[in-house]
Amino acid sequence: MADSLTLELADFEHDVHTGIYSEETGRPQPLRFTVQVRFRCPPERFVPETPLSASKNYMDLKFACSEALGDTHYQLIEAVADHVCETLFLQDERVEAVTVKIVKLALSEADEKIGITLHRDRR
Numbered sequence: 001m002a003d004s005l006t007l008e009l010a011d012f013e014h015d016v017h018t019g020i021y022s023e024e025t026g027r028p029q030p031l032r033f034t035v036q037v038r039f040r041c042p043p044e045r046f047v048p049e050t051p052l053s054a055s056k057n058y059m060d061l062k063f064a065c066s067e068a069l070g071d072t073h074y075q076l077i078e079a080v081a082d083h084v085c086e087t088l089f090l091q092d093e094r095v096e097a098v099t100v101k102i103v104k105l106a107l108s109e110a111d112e113k114i115g116i117t118l119h120r121d122r123r
C-alpha cells in the first residue's frame with residue numbers, strides 16, 4: 001500500500017487584519033494557525049540522499065499563513081483560511097488537500113479557543 005505524506009504547521013501565530021466590527025479595523029490581531037497539507041505521490045522511500053524536491057518545503061506553510069496574507073483586511077477568518085488554502089494549492093500541483101484551523105486569540109477570556117477549521121480538497 002502506498003504511503004501518504006502530510007506536512008503540518010502547528011500553533012503558528014501571526015498578526016492579520018481581520019474582523020467584522022469597527023474596533024477590529026485599522027490594526028492587525030493575532031491568529032493561531034494549524035495547517036495540514038496532504039501531498040500526492042511521495043517517493044516509495046525517503047533515503048538519506050532524497051532531495052527536497054521529492055517533498056514540499058514545510059516553510060511554504062509558514063509563508064502561506066504570514067507574508068502571503070499581506071495587509072488585506074479579511075472580514076471573516078474563514079476568508080483568511082480560504083486564502084491559505086489557495087496559496088498552498090497554487091504553490092504546488094502535488095498538494096491534494098489542505099486543512100486550516102484558526103484560533104482568534106484576542107477573543108479568549110479564560111483560555112477558551114474560538115475559531116474555525118476549513119478543509120478543502122483540490123477542485
Ligand SMILES: Nc1nc2c(c(=O)[nH]1)N=C([C@H](O)[C@@H](O)CO)CN2
Pocket residue numbers: 018019020021024075076077078104107116
Ligand atoms: N464564523 C465566524 N464568526 C465570527 C467571526 C468570523 O470571522 N467567523 N468574526 C467575528 C468578530 O469579528 C469577532 O471576532 C468578534 O466578536 C464574530 N463571529
